[in-house]
Amino acid sequence: MTLIGEFLIYCGHALRAMFRRPWQLREFVQQAWFISSVSIAPAALVSIPFGAVIALQLGSLVRQLGAQSFTGAASVLAVVREAGPIVTALIIAGAGGSAICADLGARKIREELDAMRVLGIDPVSRLVVPRVAASMLVAVLLNGIVSVVGVSGGYLFNVVMQGGTPGAYLASFQALGQLPDLISGEIKALVFGLVAALVATYLGLNAKGGPKGVGDAVNQSVVVTFMLLFALNFVMTAIYFQVVPQKGS
Amino acid sequence: MGYADYPNMGVEVRVEGLTKSFGHVNVWSDVSLTLPAGEISVLLGPSGTGKSVFLKTLVGLLRPDRGSVWIAQSDLTKLKERDLYEIRKLFGVLFQDGALFGSMNIYDNVAFPLREHTRKSETQIKGIVSEKLDMVGLIGAESKLPGEISGGMRKRAGLARALVLEPQIVLFDEPDSGLDPVRTAYLNQLIVDLNQQLDATFLIVTHDINTARTVPDNIGLIYHGHLAMFGPREMLLSSKEPVVRQFLNAQRIGPIGMTEEKDADSLAAEAATGVRLPPLPAIPLQLRPSDFRARRAERVPGQWCRENGVTPPEGSFQ
Numbered sequence: 001m002t003l004i005g006e007f008l009i010y011c012g013h014a015l016r017a018m019f020r021r022p023w024q025l026r027e028f029v030q031q032a033w034f035i036s037s038v039s040i041a042p043a044a045l046v047s048i049p050f051g052a053v054i055a056l057q058l059g060s061l062v063r064q065l066g067a068q069s070f071t072g073a074a075s076v077l078a079v080v081r082e083a084g085p086i087v088t089a090l091i092i093a094g095a096g097g098s099a100i101c102a103d104l105g106a107r108k109i110r111e112e113l114d115a116m117r118v119l120g121i122d123p124v125s126r127l128v129v130p131r132v133a134a135s136m137l138v139a140v141l142l143n144g145i146v147s148v149v150g151v152s153g154g155y156l157f158n159v160v161m162q163g164g165t166p167g168a169y170l171a172s173f174q175a176l177g178q179l180p181d182l183i184s185g186e187i188k189a190l191v192f193g194l195v196a197a198l199v200a201t202y203l204g205l206n207a208k209g210g211p212k213g214v215g216d217a218v219n220q221s222v223v224v225t226f227m228l229l230f231a232l233n234f235v236m237t238a239i240y241f242q243v244v245p246q247k248g249s
Numbered sequence: 250m251g252y253a254d255y256p257n258m259g260v261e262v263r264v265e266g267l268t269k270s271f272g273h274v275n276v277w278s279d280v281s282l283t284l285p286a287g288e289i290s291v292l293l294g295p296s297g298t299g300k301s302v303f304l305k306t307l308v309g310l311l312r313p314d315r316g317s318v319w320i321a322q323s324d325l326t327k328l329k330e331r332d333l334y335e336i337r338k339l340f341g342v343l344f345q346d347g348a349l350f351g352s353m354n355i356y357d358n359v360a361f362p363l364r365e366h367t368r369k370s371e372t373q374i375k376g377i378v379s380e381k382l383d384m385v386g387l388i389g390a391e392s393k394l395p396g397e398i399s400g401g402m403r404k405r406a407g408l409a410r411a412l413v414l415e416p417q418i419v420l421f422d423e424p425d426s427g428l429d430p431v432r433t434a435y436l437n438q439l440i441v442d443l444n445q446q447l448d449a450t451f452l453i454v455t456h457d458i459n460t461a462r463t464v465p466d467n468i469g470l471i472y473h474g475h476l477a478m479f480g481p482r483e484m485l486l487s488s489k490e491p492v493v494r495q496f497l498n499a500q501r502i503g504p505i506g507m508t509e510e511k512d513a514d515s516l517a518a519e520a521a522t523g524v525r526l527p528p529l530p531a532i533p534l535q536l537r538p539s540d541f542r543a544r545r546a547e548r549v550p551g552q553w554c555r556e557n558g559v560t561p562p563e564g565s566f567q
Contacts, residue, residue, distance in 0.1 A: 107351070115348035115407075118308050119362045119414070120338045122330075126365075 010202050014132060017125040024130045031134035039095040039142060043087060047146040050083045051075060051153030059162045071158050072169035073176040079150035080181050085188040085233055087150075088143045092135060092192055093225035097200035100131050101221040104204025105214035113205065123205065132197040139193025143185050184240045191232060196225045259287035259450040260320060260339060260417040262307065267316035269299070269306055275474055276302050280316070282469055282479040284418075288546040289444050289451040291461045293496060294471035295505060300454040301345070303471065304420050307452070308340050309333045320418075338366065341416030341449075345423050347407030349395035355382070356391035359410045366414065381409040384446075385439065401432045405439075412443070419443075421453040425460055433457070437464050438539055445538040448545055458499055462486060463536045466546050470496060472505065483553040486532045487561055498530060531564035 058074050104127065107113050113123045158164040200221045207217040261283060268278040276299035284290050294300050305311045307318055309325050318325040323336060349358045359378045363369055369377070382388050385405040395403055404424060411419060424440065425433040437460055444451050455461060461468055468486075469479035470493055477492045478485060485493055495503025534550055537543075550566040553559075 110346070110351065111344045111348035112350055114305070114310050115342070115344055115350075115410075117310055117334075118337055118340055118342045119365070119410075120334045121365055122334060 011198050014128050018129050028130035031131050035096045035138045038099050039091045043091045043142050044149045046087050047150040048153035051150035052157040054078045055154040055157040069168040070172050073172040075154035076173050076177040080147050083150050084143045084146045084185045087146045088189045089192045089229035092139050092196045097196040097225050098218050098222050101200040101204040101218045105207035105217045108207045128201045135197035136190050136193035139189040143189035180244045188236050192229050199225045259448050261286040263319040265317045267313050269313045277474045280476045284450050287448045288466040290467040291453045291465040292469045293461050298471045304422050304454050339417045341411030341419045343408050343411050343421045347403035354392050354394050355406050362414050381413050385409045400427050418450045423455050425457045441536050442538050445544040463533050481553045487559050529562040531562050
């Protein structure tokens, strides 16, 4: 209980520091580059099979119903609405968050953070804020990549392997999906990036007990962010369905 | 608040009734002492008595349960986080392993505080960094990463970084741990020379009695959760107080046991065997700056003993 309270206080501190100068632009760019470099490849590689699996699941069923022209619609809906945010959450927590947590944890046990505080520099504004901002930016971009790569994967699978027609696949994009789907996906990704980075930095800054402590912190950070992000995904999807009217209903 | 505007002569640190515990474990309680401005003090204590915790409490990295740390007119324990970052600019701290930033080379490490806190140009920064690196004898190692140099070099680089903002108070966390005797001797000489040049207030936390006997102006001893004694070097080195005497002379006979303090029974048993404490060894001369010009805080050898009517052990100050 006290842990949750401390974490919330920490979040408040970090968020306030975000809007206070001096802003560490250099560190932000470096971190954004670093997080992208560890997350883009896995995100793309995970999303191709995701799109393909959806096409596979739907393909035969849809053919039996004679609604082949809707494969594209289903694929877009599934990838943009669900797969995008979920894959983003997995990658941001598993690749980005764990790297951030390990980095800060190692600095903590080497007393680098204490040294920084003694030199009159708040590690939260110097190290945490740029990482949180970078993680949010990269999450939004990742969601875009996952959507594009996932839909392309579905397209390839449908057209090349299942003998669907390219025109039908593309033409039905707008049948079920709509622009707010993409926007909600991006908002989800933004929140995921924020939460994953806050959890990872918090656990990293509080690592203790030598190298093993860092390992434990990274492990905890991945597990906790997974649970948090999946729960958040559910809540935000529920809100989205309440707020935005759906096509075809 | 302008703490940085203090004249360059060190700042007095007054600790009053400081108490710290982690959960139910009491680290030390009711520690009161004054680090005189511009003097070198050593805080000694057996391993695990919370010397490092004391040091971290002094700079506000840890909050004590009770008590105050007065620096100028501010009680550091009551300051808000933001004011704390401001007052810490008075401090330079040398951490045990140097605590260098692993991702930066030595030059960037030393330049880091200047880049963060001042608007100096890169040329000015280069001048200051070279001067400090020269002070600690690290010219030529600027482009090395902390992982590529020895522990002693890391310590000296950490020291250069701690000194770069011209601190008024310099704290050393076990400067001699993990160094061989020769390097320790060099580092001790460096500390004395730095004190002569900077006139800053120095506090060294260590359990190396050789350092404690020869380097400081004042010695303090933390033992069994409290400050056993704090005062001028000669006072502690001539003291017959059992704990002080045992620790400063590295003897087995006395109240300090292998794990913690000995209980009454084993002390009585020890007394019954009739072993007598060996006589106090002679008080060595204090280490002098390498150019033999006096430090401002330096006192004449034997001055304290004469003023307080204490006869120093045979052969002292020779």
